[in-house]
Amino acid sequence: MGAHCSRRAWHKGVDTIMQTAPEIAVTRWFNSEPLTLAGLRGRPVLLHAFQMLCPGCVAHGTPQAEKAHRMFQQTDLQVIGLHTVFEHHDVMTPAALDIFIREYRLTMPIGVDEAAEGGGMPVTMARYAMRGTPTAILIGRDGTILHHGFGQEDEMALGARIAQALG
């Protein structure tokens, strides 16, 4: 219960912080008009990558991202949930995600990561070389990656990082 979900595919990318956050590739949006990092340049962005059947996401990561979305709504922080399906594509469909979002009453913008040709790791997940879900990525006003974390984020530390990105 509560386990994080590791991407079992071969780890193609680097895991360190990249200079500039690559653009996200989203094929469908919930709770929002389409968003791009380019369009959000100048604002800090918290990217929360999750899967609706990942226990560690449902128990910790996703409620935490939703909480950040609500807590900082009077700032210019943009929280984005990203449904990065890298396994079980046939059951974690956008239609299923739609129900998940409603049942869990999520109000943050949520995008569906673009499926890769031939399945496996979706496009944005691969661009960021994510290790699995949940992953939290904090992007600064200038578009650089400030934090890239896999697994459970400490709540006090996350609050501090967001404030630092805002200030």
Next chain:
Amino acid sequence: MGAHCSRRAWHKGVDTIMQTAPEIAVTRWFNSEPLTLAGLRGRPVLLHAFQMLCPGCVAHGTPQAEKAHRMFQQTDLQVIGLHTVFEHHDVMTPAALDIFIREYRLTMPIGVDEAAEGGGMPVTMARYAMRGTPTAILIGRDGTILHHGFGQEDEMALGARIAQALG
């Protein structure tokens, strides 16, 4: 977050404890050969009705039923998970449930409640007049219903009820 899922359909049955537990109607089993209450007569049974996208089930009810399954495995208690889909049938399919069971590492026997003609409340759920998910039903050795609870079960009380049914 963590909300229970109420059946929104009209409440056809009675909500009080019925004399004898009606038979379960299951169309597919996971983690077990097919089970029937008739075949289990003489043993106490804990029936845990849930839906894989019901927040209160995922956070509380289902882990608790799995825990009871493991804790009392040296007794003759039979724990049965029952996937009682009464809404969003198109996304909470047996194939999706299969993944859910694996991701959450559930080992208790889990049956899919028989869909009703025309959708809505499935057959076993209707027979027991359940109000929603999660629901916990404890059945005695003689087949009578000892407890029928909707929502979060207190862990100490559940342990006591099971021991009482066993003793």
Next chain:
Amino acid sequence: MGAHCSRRAWHKGVDTIMQTAPEIAVTRWFNSEPLTLAGLRGRPVLLHAFQMLCPGCVAHGTPQAEKAHRMFQQTDLQVIGLHTVFEHHDVMTPAALDIFIREYRLTMPIGVDEAAEGGGMPVTMARYAMRGTPTAILIGRDGTILHHGFGQEDEMALGARIAQALG
């Protein structure tokens, strides 16, 4: 945070379950007239040994014993809290315990374990060869020890043990 408190003195007694529960030695009672195991013979007894400055007691054991006291109050289970001070006697006085009981709104009977001559492990704690606090001891209707556990008790298991002792 939340650590149990081990008795650091030499371990004089045996740690296995003794045939018959030795009598408790209490010098002062809170929330109750004086109680003795002899006088309670025929009823199951849950003995919860704690210290008011033991983190594992305050966070888990003591609230759990109080919960059992309230949950089973319509049965003939007798819950007894036992303040077994084996260190820092000068600050965990009965006067301090009195305030602790009020601040934490404890309503179960609580007895102060009789101090040993020369300090160290108090009398009842030594008779039961307890390893530290919190300790939970469940005594059957016939006065035999059914369970003797040091540290955090699982809530479902404790509920089951109490029901078994009652049934």
Next chain:
Amino acid sequence: MGAHCSRRAWHKGVDTIMQTAPEIAVTRWFNSEPLTLAGLRGRPVLLHAFQMLCPGCVAHGTPQAEKAHRMFQQTDLQVIGLHTVFEHHDVMTPAALDIFIREYRLTMPIGVDEAAEGGGMPVTMARYAMRGTPTAILIGRDGTILHHGFGQEDEMALGARIAQALG
């Protein structure tokens, strides 16, 4: 369980944020040389007022302040625990606090608020017009009060406030 402790005395002060943080009055220090706000001017300060027998402090506030002390130790934030005894002075003595600090393994600097003549609310608590314990007060680099909260602090919000004071 877990209740905050309200100061029952008459509420002499104002509850709003005062321009400048008044100096603290401490008669004994644990884990630190004596500290003063004057001496700390230029650094942000988190003041955590607590009582060792206040359930809401022991369960939430004090562990949270200790966590902040550890998390931000590479910054110039100064966390100070302040034992503000406003009731039960006879049992919450400095000797008892000493044991509490050791049992809960607290490493942040902790000062004993100066007792008022005639008992009741101690000096620093009165200067800040605190409503009870736990209270969290965040003081900026310039000595002004940035936040004054009574009760349970949200962890994400506290992290954000500290980062804001630091940045």
